[in-house]
Amino acid sequence: MPTYRDQAIVLRTHKLAEADRIITVLARERGKIRVVAKGVRRTKSRFGARLEPGMIVDLQCYEGRNLDTVTQAESIASYGDQIARDYRAYTSLATVLETADRLTEERAPALQQYLLLQGALAALAGCTHDASLVLDAYLLRALAIGGYAPSFFDCAQCGDPGPQLAFNVSSGGSVCPSCRRPGSVAPNRATLDLLGALLVGDWDIADASLPQHRREGNGITAAYVQWHLERGLRSLPHVEREPHVEKLPLATGFTT
């Protein structure tokens, strides 16, 4: 049986039969593929946690009639495991992985998406930037690679040089007064500058941004993604955008 080897990022898993899983991965050379990992749900599985979402593996498979079967998986980076220990980063991870799944086709090489995804996972695991900003940067850049690059400065419709005041998700971003359509909004300029910085990976500007602009940027990015991906992302409503603030429990046991 023909075999192959590729570096792969695990996007998601589905239970199959008794103790197997179907693993959807984005492979560096082959693009998105679905492979079967036999016995992976048993706690003594030789694959261990290497085939969990967010992990990067050196994968060996043999080709089957429908699905290929994993014969070996060596860990390259266990980002998924590191990210799962930080709940806020984990919710961003879920949306990153779901987006990568949605923007790629099975067996169509997508090296740029692979490299972008790898970078996003490393950033989430390393906590180098705020998790919510990493998510927005990933979403904007993944859409740009997918052919839906937004504009945050010049008019997205006619190219009229910016800065433009109005923004319209369905028009592709910033719009000039003559291209402006009903339903356009006028975000804060600093928010659009932040999103522009995230799109090109200018982290000095992004890291220095203020909470209110990040919040507005989250909303614009989410709207942009939901518009361009036909069915919305299931994970997006579950993303924890704000940093966690510890609240005291309701003191039901006490009387004053």
Add this chain to the structure above:
Amino acid sequence: MYEGVVQDLIDELGQLPGIGPKSAQRIAFHLLQADGADVQRLITALAEVKEKVAFCTMCGNIAQATLCRICADPRRDGQAICVVEEPKDVVAIERTGEFRGRYHVLGGAISPMDGIGPEQLRVAELMSRLASGEVVEIILATDPNIEGEATAAYLARQLKPFGLRVTRLASGLPVGGDLEYADEVTLGRAFEGRRLIDA
């Protein structure tokens, strides 16, 4: 495709977890050829399980009354709650004989890609069980995989203000698997060696 009722049976069986079209067909033909009394026992068992079995109002485990066998047992230690994903995990931990406290069944793990956040699980019910002040330790025994780890991380964070002893099963449990597949010895050791979580 087969005659109406036979195909209906195959379709229904095919809805069950882990049963593909071929298995559904095999089971359907097995039932067609089986003894009438055998099939009747299966029908009765199916009807009774839906009729008589419900979920414990306290912990979410399978119960035949308002409370499950464990919550209703006064000899169980009310100071410790072991949090698991599914009722079958309760069975796995009970088999080890290591735990004398009570359980809390979440009904799954947090999995945003499947549309499951904390609100879709029995998290609020867990928090309300802490109000009495009796509980001193929470053992997080979610599956040793990514969703289970993230769920444990979430719970540890939410539980932190309560000032309880929050522990996670020791990582002698190989990560990546489902808790239900762990053998008693491994699971028992993981229980003994549980570690404090610093959320």
